[in-house]
Amino acid sequence: MILKSFSEALTAACLLAPSVANAQSDNDLVVFRKAISKNNSHAKNTRDEMLAFMLNNKTEWSMRVFDSSDTIKYPQYILDAVKK
Secondary structure (H helix, E strand, O other): OOOHHHHHHHHHHHOOHHHHHHHHHOOOOOHHHHHHOOOOOOOOHHHHHHHHHHOOOOOHHHHHHHOOOOOOOOOOHHHHHHHO
């Protein structure tokens, strides 16, 4: 059996939150803000403000994305891992 690992190429983005935040283009941020917002709480947040929220609320933001009907962009290494 051969095991293959998938990870972010950028060391600075090796955590899930920065990887997901970096995967969002400027146009994708509208959908991403909606996905992680509760009562539109992040509607006007900058990318850095959203990342700060994500880093300080890891389970909360990921569950909000999971529960959201919105489709966000995922980092390439996650897409590659799912394809395999």
